[in-house]
Each structure stands twice: as C-alpha cells, then as structure tokens.
Amino acid sequence: MRSRLSRAELVLGDVRDTVTGxxxxxxxxxxxxxxxxxxxxxxxxxxxxxIFRSNAEVCLPxxxxxxxxxxxxxxxxxxxxxxxxxNDEFTDRKVRHPYALRTNLPFRPVWAxxxxxxxxxxxxxYATLLTAVKDRELPLQ
Numbered sequence: 001m002r003s004r005l006s007r008a009e010l011v012l013g014d015v016r017d018t019v020t021g022x023x024x025x026x027x028x029x030x031x032x033x034x035x036x037x038x039x040x041x042x043x044x045x046x047x048x049x050x051i052f053r054s055n056a057e058v059c060l061p062x063x064x065x066x067x068x069x070x071x072x073x074x075x076x077x078x079x080x081x082x083x084x085x086x087n088d089e090f091t092d093r094k095v096r097h098p099y100a101l102r103t104n105l106p107f108r109p110v111w112a113x114x115x116x117x118x119x120x121x122x123x124x125x126y127a128t129l130l131t132a133v134k135d136r137e138l139p140l141q
Contacts, residue, residue, distance in 0.1 A: 015039065016047040023051060026058040033060045035118075037079060038068040045082035052086065052093060052118050061123040065095070065116045083116070092122040 002010050011018050026032060032051065039045045045067075052059065067079045075084055083095045095118050102112035120126060 061126040063118040
C-alpha cells in the first residue's frame with residue numbers, strides 16, 4: 001500500500017503511540033484541514049484528539065472530521081462519548097455537528113450525518129471573513 005501513496009503517509013501503530021510524532025511532523029505552512037476517525041472505541045478516539053489538544057496552529061481554524069463509527073450509536077459510548085468529553089474539557093475548542101448539512105447537500109448523503117467540525121475559537125483569524133481566493137485555497141501541490 002505504501003508504494004501506491006504519492007502525497008500521503010501511512011502511519012501504522014497504536015494511536016496513543018503515534019499521534020505525538022504525527023503532530024510534531026506537521027508542517028505549519030500546510031495545517032490539518034480534515035481528519036477521518038475510524039477508531040471504533042472511546043479510548044482510541046480520546047488519544048487521537050491529542051491532535052486538537054496541541055498547538056492550534058497545526059490545524060486550520062475549522063477542521064472537518066468524519067467519524068465512521070457513530071451510526072446507530074448513543075452519545076454515552078465510543079466516538080460520541082469522546083466528543084462530549086473533549087467539548088467539556090475546553091471552552092475555546094469544540095467538536096460540533098453542523099446543523100442541516102445533509103439537508104443542504106444534493107441527494108442527502110448518509111455520510112453527512114458523520115461529519116463534524118472542530119472549531120478553534122482562539123485562532124487569531126477564526127472570525128475573519130476570508131474573501132480573497134488565495135486565503136481559501138489549500139496548497140495541494
């Protein structure tokens with residue numbers, strides 16, 4: 001699989017052991033803008049949230065997240081419980097589900113129910129309206 005990757009890196013191992021090294025390797029000129037969580041368990045999701053506990057500058061002011069294992073779940077277990085605990089831990093950072101996302105997308109895809117955003121309210125440009133195209137583009141080169 002690694003041989004097929006051109007612009008991504010595959011990191012294998014327990015998330016508790018790998019997340020710190022991953023955070024340290026983030027190039028601040030290319031901050032994190034999306035995270036896909038396919039971790040199944042509360043404990044691994046809590047560990048992965050160290051990405052969002054770290055320096056806010058490793059992330060964009062709003063980071064889209066997909067939580068794979070929340071369908072037909074209750075908020076007291078797994079990834080949803082980890083989200084609630086993270087939100088209780090911080091006043092200036094929150095993981096939130098965007099209201100009416102599914103309704104506003106063509107074909108109303110089920111995956112829209114799994115999408116959340118992490119908001120870094122303390123980010124210096126969080127409330128700045130980004131009108132210039134260069135401010136809204138991610139460097140994908």
